[in-house]
Amino acid sequence: MTGHPPPDRTPLRWAGLLAGPVFVVSFLIQGAVRPGYDPLRHPVSALSLSPGGWVQMLTFWVSGLLVVLFAIGLRGGGHGRAVPILIALVGAGLFAAGFFACDPISGYPPGSPIPAPRTTHGIVHDMVSTPVFTALPAAMIVLARRWAKAGRRGWATASGVAAPALFACFVLAATGFAQNPVLMPYAGLWQRLSLIIGLGWLAVVGFVPPAHRRPDAAG
Numbered sequence: 001m002t003g004h005p006p007p008d009r010t011p012l013r014w015a016g017l018l019a020g021p022v023f024v025v026s027f028l029i030q031g032a033v034r035p036g037y038d039p040l041r042h043p044v045s046a047l048s049l050s051p052g053g054w055v056q057m058l059t060f061w062v063s064g065l066l067v068v069l070f071a072i073g074l075r076g077g078g079h080g081r082a083v084p085i086l087i088a089l090v091g092a093g094l095f096a097a098g099f100f101a102c103d104p105i106s107g108y109p110p111g112s113p114i115p116a117p118r119t120t121h122g123i124v125h126d127m128v129s130t131p132v133f134t135a136l137p138a139a140m141i142v143l144a145r146r147w148a149k150a151g152r153r154g155w156a157t158a159s160g161v162a163a164p165a166l167f168a169c170f171v172l173a174a175t176g177f178a179q180n181p182v183l184m185p186y187a188g189l190w191q192r193l194s195l196i197i198g199l200g201w202l203a204v205v206g207f208v209p210p211a212h213r214r215p216d217a218a219g
Contacts, residue, residue, distance in 0.1 A: 012073025013206035020199030064095025
């Protein structure tokens with residue numbers, strides 16, 4: 001008895017290719033034109049503050065939705081069970097971050113105190129956006145293992161290197177945003193590097209040939 005062929009999820013995988021450029025181009029343009037905003041110093045999320053902040057909120061929603069669609073497109077494509085779930089958490093985190101503006105940080109918006117008082121919505125923003133910097137490197141490590149077992153050493157190495165690089169950039173950024181005097185002037189740069197690494201990985205992973213493993217292997 002012949003079963004039904006698996007659904008073609010290739011169109012959904014294009015969402016992963018689009019998510020990165022949408023997010024990166026948006027924060028690059030906003031950061032260049034926003035008065036008082038320093039891309040080297042301030043986080044991407046701070047673009048949601050002050051007039052014009054709706055642009056960054058919309059960017060969170062669109063990019064998050066694209067990443068969730070991408071995660072759906074990875075199901076049943078030889079990427080295992082964990083990777084689509086982890087990537088869906090990344091998309092959900094981006095989407096949710098658009099509903100909760102971060103607190104003023106590192107002197108932005110201009111005139112805000114350093115450090116600024118914490119608020120409930122700022123704390124929630126930090127919580128919901130955390131999967132972007134934790135679930136994404138976890139997905140990289142899981143898929144690196146699958147690629148290694150499938151004999152794709154080059155892809156496995158690239159993914160295995162990208163994971164700690166992303167997380168290291170995130171830690172440096174977080175330390176700077178916590179007002180470490182050495183790292184604060186460049187915290188925004190480190191955060192942008194972590195996002196570019198992660199979203200760049202998403203842009204290509206959906207089009208790498210499936211890493212099928214033994215039927216009895218965990219995934």
